[in-house]
Amino acid sequence: MKLLYFSWIRERVGMNEEVVDLDDNIKTVSDLMSWLKSRGDGFEAVFEHPQIIRVALDQEHVDDLETSLEHTKEVALFPPMTGG
Amino acid sequence: MDQIVPDVRIQAEDFDVNEEIRKLTEGRGDVGAVVTFSGLCRDEGSTLSALELEHYPGMAEAEIKRIASDAIQRFGLLGMTAIHRYGKIAPGDNIVLVIATSPHRQASFDGANYLMDFLKTRAPFWKKEHMATGEAGDWVDAKDVDDQAMERWKSS
Numbered sequence: 287m288k289l290l291y292f293s294w295i296r297e298r299v300g301m302n303e304e305v306v307d308l309d310d311n312i313k314t315v316s317d318l319m320s321w322l323k324s325r326g327d328g329f330e331a332v333f334e335h336p337q338i339i340r341v342a343l344d345q346e347h348v349d350d351l352e353t354s355l356e357h358t359k360e361v362a363l364f365p366p367m368t369g370g
Numbered sequence: 371m372d373q374i375v376p377d378v379r380i381q382a383e384d385f386d387v388n389e390e391i392r393k394l395t396e397g398r399g400d401v402g403a404v405v406t407f408s409g410l411c412r413d414e415g416s417t418l419s420a421l422e423l424e425h426y427p428g429m430a431e432a433e434i435k436r437i438a439s440d441a442i443q444r445f446g447l448l449g450m451t452a453i454h455r456y457g458k459i460a461p462g463d464n465i466v467l468v469i470a471t472s473p474h475r476q477a478s479f480d481g482a483n484y485l486m487d488f489l490k491t492r493a494p495f496w497k498k499e500h501m502a503t504g505e506a507g508d509w510v511d512a513k514d515v516d517d518q519a520m521e522r523w524k525s526s
Contacts, residue, residue: 293424293496294509345429347492362426362494366512369423369430369454369495370409370466370486 287355292364295339298328308355315341316351318361340364376438376450380430382457385467394449394471401448405478407468407486413461419502421510423456423465426494430454437488441470444484445477452485454495484523490516 290303312321316336323333333339341348342362343355355361377393387406395401411421438450449471459465466489470481491512499507 290426292426292494293498342426342429342494345426345432347433362429364426364494365496365509367491367494368497368510368512369425369493370490 287358288360290360290362292362295332295363295365298332300328313354313356314351315343315348315353315355315361318355319351322363338365340366374442374447374449376435376442376452378431378434378438378451379453380425380427380434381453381455384455384464385453387467387469390451390453390467390469394451394469398448400473401471402473403471403475403478405470405475405482407466407482408464409466409486411459411461411463411465413502414499417502418461418499418507419504420458420460420500421465422458422498422500423454424496424498425454425456429494430456433493434485434489437485437492440488441481441484445470445472445481447472447477447481450481450485452489454489454493456495458500487516487519487523491520 287308288303288305291299291301296302312318319333319336322329343358344360387408391404391406395404434452434454438452441447442450447470451469453467455465468482468485470478472478497510499510501507
């Protein structure tokens with residue numbers, strides 16, 4: 287699965303994107319966030335407050351953190367948007 | 371009736387408002403109203419030298435297309451163009467353009483307004499400030515007022 291990071295989340299985790307091989311017990315967006323938080327350094331600070339992070343699965347917003355990751359190829363994690 | 375497809379572009383380069391209006395109106399007699407909105411970079415009291423716009427390629431275009439298609443359907447628009455720039459943008463320069471066309475004015479006003487309200491909170495762009503002093507700036511915080519502007523369309 288490909289993970290993409292944007293804005294200050296990208297800066298704090300120190301990368302734009304990465305490919306990860308997730309354990310079978312990581313089934314939902316919420317599970318993914320908990321795992322990311324456990325990776326230490328910048329990740330721990332970023333994912334301390336998962337409610338402020340926005341998530342898109344295969345380029346579509348998801349509002350429910352219990353959404354399944356099944357069949358998802360690309361997960362993007364970013365702060366609230368400030369375009370326009 | 372054929373489905374009206376919005377013209378959505380995400381680009382680094384500037385746009386020409388008159389040229390974009392012409393594309394939506396030339397050679398047709400059914401358009402009675404054109405509303406354009408341009409969003410420009412502010413210098414926030416001369417404190418900023420630029421804004422840097424980061425975006426999520428692919429999703430930025432897909433999300434604005436989804437919003438524009440909703441607007442066309444909801445307000446019965448005849449056409450819609452949305453152009454959003456990325457990269458470093460100086461104060462006074464264009465960031466975003468929205469054009470809505472319709473037979474009568476209200477649909478175009480509402481369509482352009484709706485698109486901007488959803489774009490602000492749903493299109494994956496992030497602004498970083500570059501300070502006039504040369505110091506590193508911060509990422510711009512999202513505003514509650516933008517969320518409220520989007521929410522009001524849900525009840526009407």
